[in-house]
Amino acid sequence: MGDDHDEGERAPSLSMNRGGVALMSTSHLVNDFYQGVVPALLPFLAAERHYSYAAIAGLTLAATLISSVAQPVFGVLGDRRPRRWLIGAGMLTAGVGLALVGLAHSYPLTWILIAISGFGIAAFHPEAARAARLAGGPSNRAMSIFALGGNGGYALGSLVATPVFLLLGVRGTPLLLIPAAVMATILALRLRRVLDGRSGRRRAAAMPTGRDDWPEFVKLIVVVVIRSILFLGITSFIGLYFIRELHTSESVGGAALTVFLVTGAAGTLLGGWVADRSNRLMSIQAGFVLTVPALAGLVFTRSWPATLAFVALTGIALYLPFAVFIMLGQDYLPNRIGTASGVTVGLGVSVGGLFSPLLGTFADHTSLRVMFTALIVLPVLGLALTWFMRDPSGPGTRARPRSGRPVPRA
Structure with missing residues (x-):
């Protein structure tokens, strides 16, 4: 490894960083919670504000298509320079966007706020997936736990939001900011230490190497x-x-x-x-x-x-x-x-x-x-x-730890 690593880091372990996987899976749950809130919110918007089916479809478009198209853009930016801070910032943006929907009364502003929430969700995913790979290394099980967090969050969003809207109506959306605010605070305090260790230096990890295919x-x-x-x-x-x-x-x-x-x-x-x-x-x-x-x-x-x-x-x-x-x-x-x-x-x-x-x-x-x-x-x-695809790791092989070059800081 490079000279900036201590002796204990020169023999990298390919074992899973369980704390890192748990933290990234939990943050994925909170982030995708806001994806699940939108389907629960739409019927209440239609009932309270008398939106047409076309208007509701427009809000769905704001929540999904903009987010999905923006994610590769954030991925490209992260490849040029890792931006780990986007994990917490993206999640918080997703929460703020939806929290303000209940305070907005015009359709254009509602559309923009839901799009902002989707934009935050998009900012979260590429950097979070990179961090999950860093924590889990070559373990497919680790990545499946990270993915499970997102699946659980989507389902939880509807389950939590529906009772809030039944009790308070659309004006209850500010309460939904609480999960993002709590999780973003935890990430600000713990993310770097959990992923990089006590020294704050990047842990050796089994990241993929080679040419792009x-x-x-x-x-x-x-x-x-x-x-x-x-x-x-x-x-x-x-x-x-x-x-x-x-x-x-x-x-x-x-x-x-x-x-x-x-x-x-x-x-x-x-x-x-x-x-x-x-x-x-x-x-x-x-x-x-x-x-x-x-x-x-x-x-x-x-x-x-x-x-x-x-x-x-x-x-x-x-x-x-x-x-x-x-x-x-x-x-x-x-x-x-x-x-x-x-x-x-x-x-x-x-x-x-x-x-x-x-x-x-x-x-x-x-x-x-x-x-x-x-x-x-x-x-x-x-x-x-x-049948026309190949597994780049090959049967029974594992990814090798990166070495010989510094890893840029987020």
């Missing part, structure tokens, strides 16, 4: 988009499918979405475990293979309890490769960790989201059952594409 990265993004179309198609329409095709109550329809997201959390952890014990491509392929019978069962069963079981299997299957996508992207572009993280987390999701209106139009002209049947083609296509 753009052709493989492009293949990965195509697979990410396919998974995104599946994911957003299911989350957008699974509740309606239970209500209109299986003739259940609205509560059962809502429960179906909850089951999908909760079992997805288990799938995220399982995907990291599979990747660590075989290879990353095996985890992605297993997810697509399981998705085919899961979707088929969802479509062809007529009993809603049985269909709910297939929803659970679909959640596990679709989330299996979630964290692996981030790890593979970083390994394909080892010199552009921020860019890889921003694109895999952000841009791939937004491109997939552009297909949701097309799926809705297709369902309007046929039925939700036909639309879900058509989705079965996508995991087959994704599985076929993975």
Whole structure:
């Protein structure tokens, strides 16, 4: 290692920095909490301020598309010079933006504030994914724990925000700033020490090395988009499918979405475990293979309890490769960790989201059952594409610690 490292740091360990992984996963939970608040907020905005469906769709666009497109930009900036302070600042911006929505009364200002919140969420992700990789090293399980934090935060946002809005209405949004304020304070006090150690010097870590492989990265993004179309198609329409095709109550329809997201959390952890014990491509392929019978069962069963079981299997299957996508992207572009993280987390999701209106139009002209049947083609296509990809770490190998060059400070 360089001369600026003490003797204890010259023999780097590839063990997981559990404190660092826990801190980054918790901060991911708080950050993505604000993504989950927006869907819960929209019905109350529509009711109190009499917004049209088009206006509500515009707010959804402000929250998602701007955030997703901005994430790769923040990734590129981070690759030029790491900006670790964006982890706390981005999260706090996300909280402030949504907190002020209840105090704004014009639609344009509401739109801008929700866009600012999405912008903060975008600023958080690339640097947070870089820090999670630094803490977890080559462990896919560590990255799956980081990803699980985001999944949990999204689900928690709706669960926490809805009672607040039922009690106080939209004017209760300032209360939602509390999680971001607390977590940003913790990060300001603890982040550097937890990630870098008592000395404040960067710990040796198993970060990817080598040349950037753009052709493989492009293949990965195509697979990410396919998974995104599946994911957003299911989350957008699974509740309606239970209500209109299986003739259940609205509560059962809502429960179906909850089951999908909760079992997805288990799938995220399982995907990291599979990747660590075989290879990353095996985890992605297993997810697509399981998705085919899961979707088929969802479509062809007529009993809603049985269909709910297939929803659970679909959640596990679709989330299996979630964290692996981030790890593979970083390994394909080892010199552009921020860019890889921003694109895999952000841009791939937004491109997939552009297909949701097309799926809705297709369902309007046929039925939700036909639309879900058509989705079965996508995991087959994704599985076929993975056979043309390679795992840069190779079977049974691990990433090597970086050495011989200083690491710029955030």
